[in-house]
C-alpha cells in the first residue's frame with residue numbers, strides 16, 4: 001500500500017509534557033472483555049460467542065486480578081501504581097452492565113492511583129447499546145467511547161458478519177452525545193470484499209457528518225482460522241487489491257486532513273487534542289498492565305501474557321493464582337530497538353531528546369554509521385527534534401528497520 005505524502009507533522013500535538021522518568025513509572029491499564037454476541041467473519045481476537053452466562057464469574061475474576069496487580073505495583077515501591085489511561089477492550093465491553101463496568105472502574109481506582117483527568121475508554125458495538133446504558137457508563141466515569149462502526153453500507157456490514165445496521169451507528173452516536181461524551185472514536189474498514197471506492201466515499205462522508213473526534217481506518221487483513229480465510233481459499237470472497245487499498249487510504253487521508261483531522265499514526269486520525277493517549281502508550285513503548293483473559297503486560301524490562309481461555313482464567317483467579325501464561329525478559333538493547341521502531345511507525349516519528357533521556361544514549365550512538373547510510377538514501381528525515389520515515393521510507397518500512405538494526 002502506498003501512503004500519502006501529505007501527512008501533517010503533528011509534533012506540537014504530541015511533544016512529551018512529562019519527563020520520561022515519570023512516564024516510565026506510570027502504567028496504562030487494559031481490561032480485556034472477551035464476550036461477543038456472535039463472531040464476525042474476519043475476527044481473530046481472543047473473544048468468544050455463546051459464553052455470556054460467564055460474565056459475572058469473569059468480572060469477579062477480573063476484580064481479583066486488578067487487586068493483585070495493584071498489590072504488585074505497591075510492592076514495587078509504588079512504581080507503575082499511577083495510571084494515566086484505562087481501556088476496556090475486547091471483545092465487546094458494551095455487553096457488560098453499567099454496574100459491572102462501575103465495579104471494574106472502582107477496583108482500578110482502589111488498586112491504582114488513577115489520574116483525575118485520566119482517559120478512560122470503552123470499546124462498544126453499536127448493535128449492543130442503549131441510551132440508558134450510555135448515560136450510565138458516562139456517569140460511572142467512562143469519558144471516551146470507541147465504536148466498531150466498520151461501514152455505513154448495510155450489505156458490507158452483513159458480509160462482515162456484524163450485528164449492527166448503519167442506522168444503529170448514527171443512533172448510538174446521538175445517544176452518546178446526549179449522554180455527554182465529548183470524545184468519540186469510530187473504526188472503519190477498507191479493502192473489503194466487493195467494496196468499491198463509491199462505498200468508501202459514502203462511508204467516510206456519513207462518518208464526517210457525525211463529527212467524531214477520532215477515526216481509526218484499517219485495511220482488511222484475512223487472518224488464518226477465520227471464516228474469511230476459508231472463504232478466500234475457496235474463492236468465495238476476495239479482499240480489495242493493493243492498488244485499490246492504496247487509493248482508499250489516500251482518499252481518506254486527504255478528506256480527513258481537509259476536515260481538520262491529523263494523521264498521527266498510520267491508521268489513526270484525530271482532531272487536535274483528541275489523539276488516543278492509551279494507544280500512544282503502546283507506540284511510545286511505555287509501561288502497560290493488561291488484565292483479563294489473554295491480556296499482555298509490559299513493564300520493568302519484562303513482558304507477560306495471561307492464559308487465553310476465559311474458563312481457565314476464572315479458575316486460576318478463584319484459586320488466588322496469577323493467570324500468567326508466558327513471560328519474557330526484555331534486554332536494554334531490545335527495548336531501545338523497539339522504542340525506536342515503534343515510534344518510527346507513527347506519523348510523528350521518534351522524539352530524539354526523549355530517547356536520549358530514557359537510555360542515556362543518543363539514537364545516533366545506538367545505531368552508529370547505519371543512521372547516516374539510511375538518511376543518505378532518503379529513507380529517514382529529521383525535523384527539529386524528531387526523526388521520522390520519509391515518504392519513501394514509509395513504503396519500505398521493514399527494510400529501513402533491517403538496515404538500522406544493530407547486528
Ligand code: SF4
Pocket residue numbers: 035036038039040043044045047090091092125148
Ligand atoms: S464484535 Fe469485534 S471482537 Fe467481537 S467478533 Fe466482531 S470484530 Fe471480533
